[in-house]
Amino acid sequence: MDRGEKRLSKVTAKNQLQGKEIKKGYLDEAVHGYNTRTAMEEAARCVLCYDAPCSKGCPADTKPADFIRSIRFRNFKGAAATIREANALGGCCAKVCPYDRLCEEACSRTGIDRPIQIGKLQAFAVDIEKKFNMKILEAKEATKEKVACIGAGPASLSCASRLAREGYQVTIFESFDKPGGMLTYGIILSRLPQDVVDFDIEKVKELGVKFVFNTKVGQDVTIDDLKEQGYKAFFIGTGLWKPRKIDIPGADLKGVRYAIEFLKEARSSKGEMKVDGNVIVIGGGNVAMDCAATAKLLGAERVTIVYRRTIEEAPADIAEIEYVQSLGISIITKYAPKEILEDDGKVAGLIAAGTDDFSELKLKADMIVFAIGQEAEDMRKIVPAIELNENGTISCDIAKGFTNIEGIFAAGDIVNGGKTVVEAVAQGKSVAESIMKYLSQKEGVN
């Protein structure tokens, strides 16, 4: 064991002492779940508020106050039902929600000591659903109109689930070969194990939602083709997949990578992808933290995160920041990339300029991963006449999802410019209501 490893095991041990139980393997989930006893203990800490603020803090209306009370009164199955009924991706949200900015931030218990660990209780309840093979949602017989959802990410899955429950015939068209979108390709396994994603999707499939993979709408099949096949409404939930780039010298060198394709390759390889040498990750969000952790866990010697703002301003969850730090990854703040240094056509290092216009940073690097956000692909390839915002996202009412074209709806990252899973779920769910209203009344042009 070298010094670094010793230090790392010390940090890990410390985190274990603090009850965080952080693991170090790429395929391992970072945080242990609750068992019935520890779940009851945590639920007993809940003060069971009147008009509970945590429930108001959930964009998808997952009703944490209700499911925690069910756990507290030992109705674990009831807790699981509350979650699944409200949130088609309750399992995934339990793992990746930014609780510290949503329900847990609202938690009254914070006034006494610290908030209830709502995400972990949610994961516990979803585990119960799985353990007892519960069939919580029921779909009415699929006799209503055919609806096509484009993209198999959180927004589409949520929308499709809601529609299928009401008896619509829903098909999801996905350009990749697996469902889940960012859940399957864009988040590190230690935060979101694949079986959690698969379980939520299985629940959507059980409602009769059909999936067509390896099919890019606008390229392999057009909206008009689908209309001919009898589809009466369209939901665009493609998400944002085009990496945002910055134009600095060396940006096209070999060794420059972009976050989502990097994470996707790592996940698809099931941890077999090799990373070595010095890795720099540019960015301060959860995706940047995931890239850094992935690089470190897959073998990089040294991983450094360079972020242009302060740590307080970083959009990453505190838990994710603590996690990468526990892995020995350093985060350098208030530096922006200025130039990528070259050696023999490959990345050799990074020069970053301090935001104080004085400091300068020069770091050795074998790989640089940009994790500074994603942009929309050209949505006009799917719907030529669709109205877009300046940044390429679809222009529409977020809650209702009406686009400028009758019968075409949109939600999720492709509308909101890239937010959380739970917000995509919430929007997918509420836009499903618009679609149902549209199909039953044939209304809905802007």
Add this chain to the structure above:
Amino acid sequence: MANKADLSIEYLGVKCENPFFLSSSPVAGSYDMVKKAFEAGWGGVFFKTVGIFIADECSPRFDNIAKESTPWIGFKNMEQISDKPLEDNLQAMYRLKRDYPDKVLVASIMGSSEEEWSELAKLVTETGADMIECNFSCPQMTSHAMGSDVGQNPDLVREYSKAVSSATDLPVIAKMTPNIGNMEEPAIAAIEGGAAGISAINTIKSITNIDLEFKTAMPVVNGKSSISGYSGAAVKPIGLRFIAQMKQHPLLKNIQMSGIGGIETWRDALEYILVGCHNVQVTTAVMQYGYRIVSDMISGLSYYMEEEGFEKVEDMVGLALPNIIPAEELQRNFKIIVDIDHDLCIGCGRCYISCFDAAHQAINWDFENRRPTINDECVGCHLCINVCPVLNCIRPAKIVWKEDWKITPEEINFKTRYE
């Protein structure tokens, strides 16, 4: 934890270094166990009950009641009296008294006939024990001529107390069962039969939990289970009540009591002393935590006595008795209205829910600011204080007189919350 006052107290003429005893139970069943307990600081021991009857125990034999994150709030035990040969137990008691002459050894006995009680009394007297406790109260004996079936019958209690007292010179203590409405009757019968002291309470007949798979009580013994004794923190209120009622009875007020039931801390022990006990006996807390808990009992009680200026444990015995009065004698001409500290309040609304659903709709809820306020309906019941999760957030604020005549507020002493 070094604080050690003089905690010695005389019980039935025997000097005890402190009032902390192990009760006659699984925690006091052999020489080695009691030796370790003495060395940990226990003042004495009621050795596990011996009899002509030798117990044959079931497996498993325990269960516990958990409330949210707290296990062992109550404990169920199916063990009977000693399952060791009588000779071995007599030998152990003899060696303990020989090796620890300053510790107090009480021999606990249980017979099924006058002859057995008498014979057992003679045998244990010969070991050198300081006192004899008659176990009239074990609720899980496999013989109905023994245990709490006896303790519920004052005539048998009198008869057996007499058999034991006649067979020994040692002070005799009768251990009472709580599986009865009025404990004074068998206690008086024991005294009439010659007993000098009373121990209470033995365990309460119980079914702690029903297993949903086997559809029987816990613990499940090959698909079946039995009613048996309940102990632990949950039973303290019942033990305190029985002791206080006995000590308030004219025929029992001068009888020295040994308190048992749910004692875990020095404070629990002190509460038994305040209702009139000269010492206390502990089992369940030792089963859960071990003999070591006595050190905090000794230290904690010493600190309390220092704070309050008590020099002897004896001086605290029974101090609560004059203040425990019949409900009809309580003063009822005032109500203490509460106020809610909005700075401490965390906005959970629990007081609002409980006041509306279970009291007098005396709290208004401000949805916007998430704060409760007391309205004119408050009757001073203090349910809100009982449910509030924040210490001292809801506080008694003013005394309102129900009638015209008044006494000055300084004369009103009250408290809602046990901290």
